[in-house]
Amino acid sequence: MSNAQEIIPSNESAFIEQLAEGLKQRITEENKTGIMRRDTHAKMYGIVKAEFIVESKLPSDLAIGVFQDAKTYQAWIRFSNQDGDKPDIARDIRSMAIKLMGVPGVKLNAPTLASNTQDFVLMNPPMFIAKTPQEFYGFFSAVQGNWLNKLFFFSTHLPLVFNLFKAFIKIANPLQTRYFSTTPYLLGKQAVKYSTIPHVTKPDVIPQNPADDYLRLAMREQLQKGAAYFDFCVQRQTNADDMPIEDPTKVWSESLSAFCKVATIKILQQDFDNPTNNYFGEHISFNPWRVLPEHRPLGGINRTRRVVYEIISQFRHAYNQVERKEPESWEISAPRS
Numbered sequence: 001m002s003n004a005q006e007i008i009p010s011n012e013s014a015f016i017e018q019l020a021e022g023l024k025q026r027i028t029e030e031n032k033t034g035i036m037r038r039d040t041h042a043k044m045y046g047i048v049k050a051e052f053i054v055e056s057k058l059p060s061d062l063a064i065g066v067f068q069d070a071k072t073y074q075a076w077i078r079f080s081n082q083d084g085d086k087p088d089i090a091r092d093i094r095s096m097a098i099k100l101m102g103v104p105g106v107k108l109n110a111p112t113l114a115s116n117t118q119d120f121v122l123m124n125p126p127m128f129i130a131k132t133p134q135e136f137y138g139f140f141s142a143v144q145g146n147w148l149n150k151l152f153f154f155s156t157h158l159p160l161v162f163n164l165f166k167a168f169i170k171i172a173n174p175l176q177t178r179y180f181s182t183t184p185y186l187l188g189k190q191a192v193k194y195s196t197i198p199h200v201t202k203p204d205v206i207p208q209n210p211a212d213d214y215l216r217l218a219m220r221e222q223l224q225k226g227a228a229y230f231d232f233c234v235q236r237q238t239n240a241d242d243m244p245i246e247d248p249t250k251v252w253s254e255s256l257s258a259f260c261k262v263a264t265i266k267i268l269q270q271d272f273d274n275p276t277n278n279y280f281g282e283h284i285s286f287n288p289w290r291v292l293p294e295h296r297p298l299g300g301i302n303r304t305r306r307v308v309y310e311i312i313s314q315f316r317h318a319y320n321q322v323e324r325k326e327p328e329s330w331e332i333s334a335p336r337s
């Protein structure tokens with residue numbers, strides 16, 4: 001098998017379609033607030049203004065797409081949890097969704113919504129919990145099913161159970177956490193994974209009696225004092241057997257291929273905890289396929305996301321009667337009264 005090569009099972013699209021229908025049903029049933037929320041990652045810690053500063057003199061195999069020129073993009077970054085509206089101290093997956101602005105060109109999620117934006121969607125575990133769309137659909141169905149369904153599925157998918165235990169953790173501050181794409185993406189002709197690595201001088205600790213939203217408070221406190229920084233890094237696929245495309249449960253070893261910095265993320269000193277930002281963060285959408293063709297997502301889990309993110313975003317915006325619109329700048333409007 002060669003690097004960056006995808007292998008698409010013939011029955012894959014059936015699982016993807018069933019999953020999309022199931023997700024629509026779940027967010028409809030779970031809608032208790034009158035606002036249709038995202039299926040996952042609904043609890044936002046904050047959406048913040050950032051600069052994405054591409055390194056100069058990158059090697060030619062990395063200076064591609066949005067990394068081609070040493071330029072600075074304005075960006076929005078949304079930090080969130082993964083699993084429902086729980087107190088922040090609960091074990092959970094945490095995430096960092098980055099939207100660059102000022103990226104001209106047709107994106108792979110078009111033609112549904114043309115934009116000058118490009119998204120990078122990351123979360124804190126280095127691996128995803130399921131290998132394939134089929135396995136993820138099995139997981140989703142078991143979680144929705146009765147105890148017998150759960151018992152059968154989990155007892156026959158022990159590696160997935162193990163991944164869930166590893167992925168669900170406690171953290172002190174979303175600005176001091178490392179994040180991963182977990183799934184691969186094309187960069188020119190090669191495959192890469194992404195990771196964002198925080199600059200941390202004095203790490204926060206989890207408070208003794210944490211407030212339900214202590215992660216938002218930790219971000220607020222840090223960004224009141226100054227800017228926060230991350231390195232945005234890519235890891236090249238150097239070996240198709242040990243660094244597979246079709247199995248995001250397998251972490252690509254950093255001893256086989258180190259992460260290389262391609263940009264600095266500077267999250268500006270700011271007060272982000274206000275109704276305008278919170279409304280914007282609720283109704284914005286991220287999509288791993290909102291990318292230039294040079295950054296095409298790879299693998300079955302990403303092929304699933306191509307269908308699902310679009311359907312769920314359209315569905316919740318239609319229900320909420322909010323226009324789906326990509327930001328052009330850091331200027332955003334106040335919520336409807």
Ligand code: HEM
Binds near residue numbers: 019122
């Ligand atoms: C088959 C697998 C997956 C499914 C079905 C799925 C589904 C979804 C859905 C429906 C949304 C909400 C989209 C919207 O309404 O705008 C979402 C958001 C998100 N997903 Fe996934 N996802 C999958 C895999 C992944 C993976 C591998 C990652 C790894 C980085 C990931 C990270 C995220 C993040 C961070 C968000 C929140 C983005 C935001 O802040 O709005 N997902 N996902």
